[in-house]
Amino acid sequence: MPNLIVFDQCILIIINNVQSQNIQRWTAIIAFILYQSCIKNKNEQSFNICGYLFIGFCIPFSISIYPFFTHDYGFAGISCWIKEDIKHPVRSTIVRYINFYIPLILIILYNSSVYIFIICKLYGISQQQTKFIYKMISYPLILIICWIFTAFNKTYEEIQDQQQIWLLYLSKALSGLMGFFNYLGYGFTPQVRDQCARYCCKRNSKSVSVELELKNQQSLDTSQNTEEIKSRNSVNSQRDSVQGELSFIAELF
Structure with a gap:
């Protein structure tokens, strides 16, 4: 019975990691497509759909499933994550960074640099593009706001071996709302607003x-x-x- 509970917890951790990393990587894919379209004027797909699916789904799934086969998932301080290996503590740290910190930091840096470059190139050209630029500023901010507190929470748990309840709730709430914020930032266009208004009127x-x-x-x-x-x-x-x-x-x- 305890083994079954641990197995279920591992499955939940894998699903949570895959979901969060999928969202993070798809924001990077959107940034790449915007760069190709706005700067290089390439309307055709630089990658085929299989390439986007590989980056957006296969890589996050591989990174998340690897600790399951190496038995690295378990109780890490207060919560369930990459547990501390007493014999090889450096290895546990490396697995944590590969599983969470390094991808998150790289994606934040990539998205921020791409959007800053696009803003510098397109700012002031036309009023329509200026409005589009103001909207693009929200894209990297969504990723930073939703995951910065999760990074603080995991780091605090590792260092202090205890948990701040307010930081835990804040990190869970913001990371869980990333899909909603992405909808507001990416998908809540004027056309969508018109359709919503028509639906409400109906x-x-x-x-x-x-x-x-x-x-x-x-x-x-x-x-x-x-x-x-x-x-x-x-x-x-x-x-x-x-x-x-x-x-x-x-x-x-």
Whole structure:
């Protein structure tokens, strides 16, 4: 039974690591595609889809599954991660850095350098590109904000062999919200906002349709009343003009 519990914990750790590293690498892939499109004006794919899938899925899965076969997953201080090898402590540190720290630092540096280079090249060319640049600033910030506290938390656990509850909750909350922040940064475009607005309007279509019918009926009644008033005024003006002409003729005779 304890072995089964440890096995389940290892599976959860692998899934968590694969998911987090997938998200990190796909942000780097997006940065690479933007660089190819904005700077080198290459609309065609520099890599085929298999290359992107290999970088985005296969490499994170290989890095995350390796400690499972070497029995490195376990209780690391307070939480479950790469456990400390008493006989070979340097090896445990190397596995931790390969599994988390080095990929995260490299991706943050790569994304930041790519977006800074794109911003310097495109800034001030046109108003549309300037708006696009302001949006691109959020891309590396999302990755940094979501994972910097996780890095602090893991480092603090290793050094102090204890845990700060507020730092743990903050790291878990921000890393778990990275998908939502990526949606806001990458996918929440004006077209998407328009579609969301249309969808929300459709859900309230009955009440909206009733209101529109009432407004249309009111406008129709108003227009009819206006036409009636205009027709009456025209008839009255014609009658007055005819009476005036008749009185003028009567005065002549």
